[in-house]
Amino acid sequence: MMLLQIAAGSHPLHGTVAEWVWLLPVLPLLGFLINGGISLISAAHVGPSDPDMGHGGEDPAHTDAHAISDAENRGAHGDDHHAVKPHRYAGIVSIIGPLVLGLSFILAWLIFSQMRSVAMTAPFIQRYFSWMPVGSLQIDAAIQLDQLSMLMVLVITGVGTLIHIFSVGYMREDPGYPRYFAYLNLFVFFMLVLVLGANYPVLFVGWEGVGLCSYLLIGFWFSEKANADAGKKAFIVNRIGDFGFLIAMFLLFSNIGVLDFAGVKAAAPGLAFGGALVTAICLFMFLGCAGKSAQIPLYIWLPDAMAGPTPVSALIHAATMVTAGVYLVARSSFLFSIAPVASLVVALIGGITALFAATIGLKQWDIKKVLAYSTVSQLGYMFVGVGVGAYTAGMFHLMTHAFFKALLFLGSGSVIYAMHAAYHHTGSHEDAQDMRNMGGLRKYMPITWGLMWAATLAIAGIPPLSGFFSKDSILGATFERAGHSTLADSRLFGIPGSALLYLVYIFGVAAAFLTAVYMTRMMIYTFHGPNRTGSAEESHLREAPWVMTGPLVVLGILSVVGGWFNLPEAIPIGRVGILDSWLDPVVGDATKRVAEVAAGEAHAAASSELVFILVAVAVAVAGIAFALVRLRPQKLVPAAQSPEEEGFERVLAHKYYVDEAYDAAIINPTYQISKKVLWRGIDAGLIDGLLVNGSSALMRGFGWMGSRLQSGAVGTYAWVLVVGVLAVLGAVTLR
Amino acid sequence: MLAESLALSAVLFTIGVVGVLTRRNAIIIFMCVELMLNAVNLTFVAFSRYYGAAGQVFVVFVMTVAAAEAAVGLAIIISIFRHRQTVNLQNINLLKG
DSSP, X not given: OOOSBOOOXXXXXXTXXXXXXXHHHHHHHHHXXXXXXXXXXXXXXXXXXXXXXXXXXXXXXXXXXXXXHHHHHHHHHOSOGGGOOOOTTXXXXXXXXXXXXXXXXXXXXXXXXXXXXXXXXXXXXXXXXXXXXXXXXXXXXXXXXXXXXXXXXXXXXXXXXXXXXXXXXXXXXXXXXXXXXXXXXXXXXXXXXXXXXXBHHHHHHHHHHHHHHHHHHHTTTTTSHHHHHHHHHHHHHHHHHHHHHHHHHHHHHHHTOOOBHHHHHHXXXXXXXXXXXXXXXXXXXXXXXXXXXXXXXXXXXXXXXXXXXXXXXXXXXXXXXXGHHHHHHHHTHHHHTTOHHHHHHHHHHHHHHHXXXXXXXXXXXXXXXXXXXXXXXXXXXXXXXXXXXXXXXHHHHHHHHHHXXXXXXXXXXXXXXXXXXXXXXXXXXXXXXXXXXXXXXGGTOHHHHHHHHHHHHHHHTOTTSHHHHHHHHHHHHHHHXXXXXXXXXXXXXTEEHHHHHHHHHHHHHHHHHHHHHHHHHHHHHHXXXXXXXXXXXXXXXOOOOHHHHHHHHHHHHHHHHGGGGGBOTTOOSSSBOHHHHHHHHHXXXXXXXXXXXXXXXXXXXXXXXXXXXXXXXXXXXXXXXXXXXXXOGGGOOOGGGOOOOOHXXXXXXXXXXXXXXXXXXXXXXXXXXXXIIIIIXXXXXXXXXXXXXXXXXXXXXXXXXXXXXXXXXXXXXXXXXXXXXXXXXXXXXXX | OHHHHHHHHHHHHHHHHHHHHHOOBHHHHHHHHHHXXXXXXXXXXXXXXXXXTHHHHHHHHHHHHHHHHHHHHHHHXXXXXXXXXXXXXXXXXXXXX
């Protein structure tokens, strides 16, 4: 790679290992090229073949959800029980896939150590080549390394490496093994481009690239229509959000004229505080975030995205890609902090989403769907954090969530792996992801059981696990900002921001309670009580191999200790606020602007923080206790014999019928208008019928009339001639 | 003298026109066309008495062309007859559009 121009020559990172930052995304790209090449040259068929091969006959109760899990089954175990064979090149792919990520992580860690050893206030920007020189607009292919992107890089490469290793075990017998790793490597490449880009267009390249990889991996087993549809849904819903992001970029360009972060940050103070322009930019940008990070009203694609392989759900749809929206808001904190109304909207949408998704999670039976709604809910928390201007708290929750949610997903993958293996032995067609078919798995999978409990307690917010600290810092910041901040002083639709923020706080606390309930419910139904898998299958349930449980253990440790990186002042059991001071050069100014705190002033009294902590812990404990007391795993029957829910429970089980409402309100009208008006009316009727065929018919009519004159009878011609002559003569003489 | 000549010429011409318009037989129509030509010739001759010999020169031209036309026309009619066994123009409309 050629360095055309080296900027920031005086930067402390100049001439250090940080110069190699371009290698971070290039390593996964190399992995993609190698694995993709292997996938192309190997003659093995891609994707599963006929679903019912070797089982004889079609299952009459073959629902969509069932089909998805079937695909998962074959994905993990191949088509035929007796012909399970790893891919021809599985060995080399298993090495390259995780290796490039591991190297990337090691390099990231080296750069991180270097960054810690120097005092770094300005971002380290590397320009490689001029990408789009258009008039006054100069867009470079440039990388920006600062504390915020470093945090993201560490999360992406660290958690990514673990998930790649897990995938080696989970996907080993899949016929599309090299293709899987090619996509996964490509995803990491784009994700790193997203977080390392030094301007909005480069970020947007990564943003779209991860969307593409998400689409490819959701529809990884594309021969099953439900999976391919889920991929399409994710892609299309994200396009709506991307439209918003693009508009935001256009507005920035037309009003500021630059698109790189440093330039926009420098120009931001010149914009009117809370003005229509900056509010519009932020709201459009947030529309993009709502699409990518699955917030109301664009969250609907994420639960469907569970059609992809489980490690994909862990990496893309829990730990990294879906948090890109949170990252974007934090990255644009210099804009959001001067747009209090937009920030208020972010926090409000985040709060509503957190509560809304948590209620749906209460009644889902598919273990991955529970986790999917949990992810939507936790993303809501992160948006509350960055919305109220507690950018560090939002990023903190992003980090801890990446740990415990990746662990939960990989744990569920391990459970599904075991369930499938068991059902596969007996050739059963039961749903391996339905919790009603699980139960009592603790006996067979003790490691997974222990680690998942750790993650459950972490997400529920039990101290001293990671989720407790991050969630508490968000809720605490929300309450604090409700009392005193630029947000509290602004109004949204005439309602004081202060009241709305108190409402968001209540939503957050309620969602925390529900989180504890549905996570405990998931654990009880999966691991406790009697086993409902089936007597023939029970003996085949066993723990996954070490290549899968190993990453779980590492994530388990991180889920426990992850919160200690940013201890609140109220609990000074170690160094306080490491992450706060780490991110301070990037988001510190914006945070203080929102909180209306003068530089140097302490942000909150430790005593009031203690009250929030006690409330949070009480709520979490109450949720877990409620679930433990109310739920009776002994009464549960396998999925096939379960009755439909009644009343409000049915509404929850059907996810508030939002998909159906969108179908009726948007998709179906669009489809019908497209079909009946645009296609039949405009295209076939107006353009084809009237304009094209109509003009030809008109000309043909004239021709027909002309041809009628040519009777071929000489007498007629003579008559016409004579009449004509007489007419001329008459006209001449009578003039 | 001129008026009578022109009147005769007009009568002959009209007969010719009516014949062309009303008759079906190609030979008769052909003869009617000749009649119209000769009516015109008569007009030329009549006017040449007052305006010089140019009219009589034209008559010679017309008769020459009419002779050539008669030769070609009759040849066509004969070949039509050989082909269709009729010279009734109602049955001959090959140039219908």
